[in-house]
Amino acid sequence: MIYLDNAATSWPKAPGVAEAITRFLTDVGANPGRSGHRLSIEAARMVSTVRELTAGLFGSPDPLRVVFTLNVTHAINVALQGVLRPGDHVVTSSVEHNSMIRPLNALREAGISFTAVACASDGSLDPADIEASITPATAMIALTHASNVLGTLLPAERIGALARERGLLFLLDAASTAGCVPIDIVADNIDLLAFTGHKALLGPTGTGGLVIGERVNPARIRPVFQGGTGSRSATESQPPFLPDLLECGTLNTTGLAGLGAAFAWINATGIHHIQNTCRTHTRLLLERLQAIPGVSVYGPRDASLQTATVSFNIQGMSPSRAGQLLDERFGILCRVGLHCAPRAHTTIGTFPHGTIRFSPGVFSAQDEIAIAADAVECLNREARCE
Amino acid sequence: MSEQSVILFPTSAHVMRAEKLLKEAGLSSRLIPVPRHLSSDCGICLVVPTCESAGACALLEEKRVDYDTVAEIPAQ
Incomplete structure (x- = not known):
């Protein structure tokens, strides 16, 4: 079996993740921040350590501005619904995941509008087009850091600088990049960084968060959820301070224990090393797939301009059929279809059937990629003979 | 004069951050359940030697970790 679906969720997880989860469930298990006994303290200390690691990985000077969520979708909703007000306008792109587009569409009912700037056919985005879409009502630029369909990296640093220059908030969806592309919220002028733990961060599902920059005043954030925090228990309204303002109900401590182990592995390995490994895989995959006549490869087709996500199609074979055959006959696990990003497929002309998406991870092997390319060659031959 | 003081924080996330910064x-410092006579909040607070409480608070202010109250408690 060859797993090439790391863009959906990474597998295997970082060494130590499963053990940390087992250890937490076996030896600690208690609820952090609710009680004063030793196990509750131990749980709170574990959560605090992961908070510090998260802040450290993303260059946040204040770990108390790290809010844990269940995933990036949850974090994006907390950010958009928490910060935007009726009359606000948002600039986004045409390669966004539904995690961005659906909440933005829903916010139209609240009087919040948005413009999705068209990306080029390789998914790339010209900052000048973003700038041209800014209106007097624009309050935020909200972008994915990389297309989950094409892998295309969007120019976060330049957009961050533009947002700062124009006095706008910058929300970055780092679902596809956190863990495999360096991110620094201060240097990149990111005000709201939404991340998930289960992709390139190599942690368990059910983990993620929102890192909130210094320019965002917590007093201006309206929480999407209200509930128990273990703090200010005598009052019946949500505490005004971070992280409790946006972090109520019992946390996914089990998942966070695993995420902490993943952070430790990433820090010991180094983001640049991980990025280089992924680039090596991407380079080989692009080289092999582009050499097959009848196979169309989408995106920048340059490992330095994308994540380890490569979308392609085999002429004469639907993506769904290809995905089925890759699994059943070759043991190659990938994702096919629209990848929850219909606009990205409209942008590259593959709507509504979508694409076949191979996404190796840091633990993929070069020979696995070669075998996967051989399988595509085989299917391509068959498609051409039919 | 009591030898120990407690520092109460808005939430356990602040307590943990403070504990780490003081240790560094x-x-x-050590953690204890919040004394009921000081607050009705659930959770924990930090105990520091009273002679170090001013220094501890100055450090927390410098690092922008909000705390609620500092109170002397009987030696335990």
Whole structure:
């Protein structure tokens, strides 16, 4: 079996993740921040350590501005619904995941509008087009850091600088990049960084968060959820301070224990090393797939301009059929279809059937990629003979 | 004069951050449940030697970790 679906969720997880989860469930298990006994303290200390690691990985000077969520979708909703007000306008792109587009569409009912700037056919985005879409009502630029369909990296640093220059908030969806592309919220002028733990961060599902920059005043954030925090228990309204303002109900401590182990592995390995490994895989995959006549490869087709996500199609074979055959006959696990990003497929002309998406991870092997390319060659031959 | 003081924080996330910062600065502290006579909040607070409480608070202010109250408690 060859797993090439790391863009959906990474597998295997970082060494130590499963053990940390087992250890937490076996030896600690208690609820952090609710009680004063030793196990509750131990749980709170574990959560605090992961908070510090998260802040450290993303260059946040204040770990108390790290809010844990269940995933990036949850974090994006907390950010958009928490910060935007009726009359606000948002600039986004045409390669966004539904995690961005659906909440933005829903916010139209609240009087919040948005413009999705068209990306080029390789998914790339010209900052000048973003700038041209800014209106007097624009309050935020909200972008994915990389297309989950094409892998295309969007120019976060330049957009961050533009947002700062124009006095706008910058929300970055780092679902596809956190863990495999360096991110620094201060240097990149990111005000709201939404991340998930289960992709390139190599942690368990059910983990993620929102890192909130210094320019965002917590007093201006309206929480999407209200509930128990273990703090200010005598009052019946949500505490005004971070992280409790946006972090109520019992946390996914089990998942966070695993995420902490993943952070430790990433820090010991180094983001640049991980990025280089992924680039090596991407380079080989692009080289092999582009050499097959009848196979169309989408995106920048340059490992330095994308994540380890490569979308392609085999002429004469639907993506769904290809995905089925890759699994059943070759043991190659990938994702096919629209990848929850219909606009990205409209942008590259593959709507509504979508694409076949191979996404190796840091633990993929070069020979696995070669075998996967051989399988595509085989299917391509068959498609051409039919 | 009591030898120990408690520092109460808005939430456990602040307590944990404070504990780490004080430890890194070489200041001693330990965690105890919040004394009921000081607050009705559930959770924990930090105990520091009273002679170090001013230094501890100055460090927390410098690092922008909000705290609620500092109170002397009987030696335990």
